[in-house]
Amino acid sequence: MAVRGPKRRLELESEYWRLILAGVGTVEACKQVGIGRKTGYRWRAENGGLPPARLTESARSARYLSLLERQRIATLRGQGLGVREIARRLGRAPSTISRELQRNTSAHDRTYDGDLAHARARQRMRRPRRGRVLQDAELRAQIQARLEQEWSPEQIAAHLRRCFPDRPHWHLCHETIYQAIYHGGRGGLSRRLTAKLRTGRALRRRRRRSDQRRIRFVAPAVLIEHRPPIVEQRVRVGDWEGDLITGRLNQSAIGTLVDRTSRYLRLIPLPTGHAAVNVRDGLLAAFADIPEDARWTLTWDQGAEMALHHQVAPLFREGVFFAHPASPWQRGTNENTNGLLRQYFPKGTDLSRHGIEDLRTVEQRLNNRPRKSLGWLSPAEVFASGLPS
Template identity: 70%
Template sequence: MGITRKTGYRWRAERGGVPPGRLEDAARSHRYLSLLERQRIATLRGQGLGVREIARRLDRAPSTVSRELVRNMLRHDGDRYDGDLAHARARDRTRRPRGSRLLADGELAQVVQDKLKLEWSPQQIAAHLRLTYPDRPAWHVCHETIYQALYNGSSGLSRTLTRRLRTGRPLRKRRRRPDRRKIRFVVPSVLIEHRPAIVAERARVGDWEGDLIVGRMSRSAIGTLVDRTTRYVRLVHLPHGHNADQLVTGMLTTLGDLPEHVRRTLTWDQGSEMARHDLLADHFTDGIYFAEPGSPWQRGTNENTNGLLRQYFPKGTDLNIYDAQALRDVEERLNNRPRRTLGWKAPIDVFTPALAR
């Protein structure tokens, strides 16, 4: 049918294998005129209204209406604008075939392939092409062009090179839009914007960020907690699973030996494992807060810590093989390691004095 494998998978998942007869207007960006808007343009133009008045009634820029009339009203249409016909022409134009630049230029494709074999990322390759070949603007492709060529086998690059990418995925993973995620918590959550301002200053000990690192096939996990100020790490052992109740049990065990004055706030992401955050609320004096959907940078300290932990708990492994003692050993390694952000002090050297207060 002339579609990519990714599109085929999506059609199968969303439509039961039935290809769409037309692109629904609801799925299109508001940037583009809809069929209804084009029909209204035809009606208002037939009433003798000018471009600016039509644009005002449609709440569009006059230039948008003007370009629409120029693009989709051909010479043989005379002076008549047909909304349905204009919409069909616009849709056909969006499906125009575009040849791959990597397919057309074998030399460029070879350069890109050589870098992929060295496990360079598409973004690194795109930057390399601009810096190394400033006098060849045709080679200044963006990283998305390389991704498209990799995942579309007829676009100039071998699909086997996807194994050289960081993820190693043979297919691109479809991601949900943050604004379409469902509410996962029965008890309402409090967003990070309501967190006390002092937390952002990193001026006190006891403001924690947390998350899960997940094992192979999401069948195992380890909870991670890191203090924003001292970078002190605590790991949550989850031997029986990582649903909401199991996380609460693991968190209570981990927090049990921490005094109240170093349990001030907790910031987590929107994961369903925190659906019972209400059971943990009493253990943090200033409350539990949640980052906005799709915003991991709002918990940057924890994301960085999870990256460090992956040295000991590699992706794609079964995390159930690590018992509680193994987690304590990793905690000790990280907490006794000097950190540049602490002036080359170890987290335990900064965190321990706070316990005595």
């Protein structure tokens, strides 16, 4: 007779999560398990896109003893072998075997039952534990305040270590903070804070590469291989990378400039469009208050908006250079920064509605946030320290 009721539901959900963890898509996993798509999406939504703590045996980490290992411990113990010999035969640490025997040996007849021990271990695993974020209101307030400022969990984790060295119980890893957000009330933080993350996703998803767009080079210029080698070393401020982020149907745009060494950001308002003349005027205005000692090179892609690059080149001591077509990694610092900016200027929206004050606010936020690549200093600090005194 087929199993029905809650037990059957748990088996289906476990199988569903095994498929998701193996990389199968939600719709396909639902088909294979035999459930409706709405059920699969509901299971994901209830857990914030994360697998529940209750998983099948195959999904558990190899650091835990399996049922087979516990059965072998029972057999070898029954043969009179000692802890170290059992550990050697199983390839486990003697302390692991010792703790297992102490925890599950019967006080009545001093025997060890592998099946019973495994059942007890699974029962203990199901006991819900309150996370540190949920238990500590002060820690929770610290994390929430920085999430409200659009800090990433990794930046928050580094901040807690740097600013509270005398509180080691606050030294969380960034994954703990993600778990606290996506598990909602069970993790200690509100799920609404997912909107403050860079992706803004309510559910966690597997990372996928975005499509790469080939851009036609419309004006002769100096290619990136002729750029001074010192630019690659990131030892001076003033080597800039630039690009546009565009809005709905490419009808609006914002120019982005980032210093390779400090990651210092400047945004170029383009309220009347992103034709070559507008981009030229925007670049001239953006660099008007940048010291000459912080204007060495500019690297851009081969887009039509830079058709007047020869009129911008005099701003830079060593000139303007262009990456190869369809090679965004040659301007990796700028590409990464554009990804960060999409949190504030989403794709498919009208970017012309963002005035100069909006752009300066975003600049200030990104330039004053600690960055892992800078040893948790901010771009503004590194940029200022690189200028001649």
